[in-house]
Amino acid sequence: MSFHLTTLERAGLLTAQREGRHIRYAVDYGQMKNLLTFLMEDCCGGNPVICGFSEKDTTNLPSPENSRKS
Incomplete structure (x- = not known):
């Protein structure tokens, strides 16, 4: 496990x-x-539902536009 960590x-x-x-x-x-x-x-091409996430799962993630700026 320490190798992975x-x-x-x-x-x-x-x-x-x-x-x-x-x-x-x-x-x-x-x-x-x-x-x-x-x-x-x-x-997922910006559509998290394709990857199996619900809208609720992704509400706190930064938008792709904001993540490119940082």
Whole structure:
């Protein structure tokens, strides 16, 4: 599991903090939203329902126009 968590950290989707022998991981929600927005735009053509998401699931995601500006 640590291999996968380290890969997600290197991708910028997680942050890690070492506490002695343990490493605590936390999700970077901003980066995760950017990734999901990109995937829905690229895969679903901007229509998240095609990818199996409901309108309710996507109400908090940034719009594709806003994600390009940042």
